[in-house]
């Protein structure tokens with residue numbers, strides 16, 4: 001293919017007014033690399049002009065888009081992105097912050113077949129609605145229509161998807177669960193994207209856009225489901241064009257951690273528990289490890305030895321990594337839950353539950369209700385810790401929820417998802433403000449931490465969209481054991497280190513592909529015909545971060561918003577890793593990191609008009 005210029009390419013953008021049920025389409029010429037790549041690069045550019053102080057207002061925008069590699073023949077190129085101002089993440093001024101959340105499955109591929117690169121939703125449907133997107137003929141203009149969704153109200157994510165599948169057998173789906181419908185009292189609702197395995201098996205195997213409450217933004221628009229309805233087409237570019245790169249994705253070192261042992265892998269994100277255990281760095285009891293082996297029975301190899309359960313590695317559409325570690329009951333073959341490291345730990349050891357059967361139930365419940373398992377688990381652990389500390393005074397949260405009480409946790413999760421427990425539905429930040437004890441509320445900027453100790457990760461406060469999705473510093477201490485201030489400033493601020501994790505959210509592939517910048521740039525070049533280098537990608541990553549950071553500042557974030565909870569800066573004798581993240585260290589780091597980002601902002605982004 002002859003080399004093309006960015007300006008020779010364009011993308012299709014649809015403006016959907018949900019109140020008027022009107023759709024306006026435009027073909028937008030790419031102005032820059034961000035427009036070409038799509039994903040968060042274009043998402044942040046858009047959100048600069050769509051600021052709001054109320055994410056649930058009808059006038060607030062919800063942006064859905066694809067990356068340049070979404071829906072192509074690039075392995076793992078399956079990501080659909082949702083961007084909005086978050087109901088959960090906020091500055092201490094109270095203003096919401098721009099955020100994104102992405103998911104795999106096959107919904108994004110169907111959008112690509114429909115020629116839908118980007119949709120901007122505003123307004124609110126008069127009643128619960130489904131948006132149906134289809135085409136009269138392959139390659140024709142996408143057609144949008146609205147259907148009454150009253151029959152879907154209150155149904156779980158899987159029930160909604162299966163019901164829609166019965167009606168639209170050629171389609172894939174984006175839906176909210178009950179949590180998204182109850183957006184006023186649940187701030188961390190997800191959007192579920194259907195997978196092929198889910199539609200074939202009937203099991204609840206959706207993929208989730210989990211972080212930041214995007215499901216609540218969609219629910220606030222009375223939009224319960226989006227149907228991308230078109231027969232499958234040939235993927236572009238032809239698979240042979242990306243053969244070498246796809247082989248690296250499926251068999252290379254970068255994805256090793258997520259693959260099965262028989263393909264040279266380490267067994268999935270679950271393997272992190274085994275890596276962190278010897279240092280007693282697996283979160284237990286609201287991120288305060290016991291220094292014991294109490295969590296060891298939850299290691300994959302130990303669960304595999306239980307007769308009751310069988311683990312199968314399964315995958316999204318055409319993915320050789322097979323990162324889904326799905327638990328089935330051995331005797332009946334019944335699917336129980338998909339166990340990733342974060343939901344597993346945050347709904348087990350971090351709330352003092354160690355029974356595998358109960359853990360499956362809790363993880364599955366959050367998925368079905370459309371709750372972010374990370375925010376939900378950490379809010380539960382905050383309530384449990386508060387109740388432990390106040391056991392003698394009689395003060396309690398959520399009826400005295402206690403560590404280890406799986407039945408009470410289950411009841412609380414159900415109540416949160418159904419909108420009946422707003423005290424916990426508001427997340428750890430707001431709950432800690434309500435009860436006046438912020439020192440052990442495990443979040444930065446309102447985003448609850450994933451299952452890596454904040455004691456070991458001073459980079460969390462600068463993550464734009466969740467601590468393990470947008471800042472690659474969460475395993476650095478374990479792997480490198482460096483504790484110098486300059487080392488950490490560089491690790492957090494470098495587009496080749498901490499920020500590098502955002503690259504795949506620019507282009508639409510899974511972070512588990514583990515590719516080099518050169519391989520991703522080659523894939524983008526082959527898919528678009530525009531010569532994009534590894535350095536171009538690195539620079540685009542930096543600009544994407546700086547746009548997100550600038551949006552935080554514009555929404556009232558001051559230096560004081562970039563914080564860790566006070567208790568995690570204290571020495572823990574239980575954690576067998578260097579203690580370096582002291583109050584003094586963090587204060588100096590905060591000053592230096594912010595100064596560096598402010599200087600980078602000045603040097604790399606044009607001023608907003």
Ligand code: SF4
Pocket residue numbers: 076077078104105258314315316317319320321322323324510512513
């Ligand atoms: S790495 Fe996992 S989540 Fe990503 S496409 Fe493959 S199976 Fe799906």
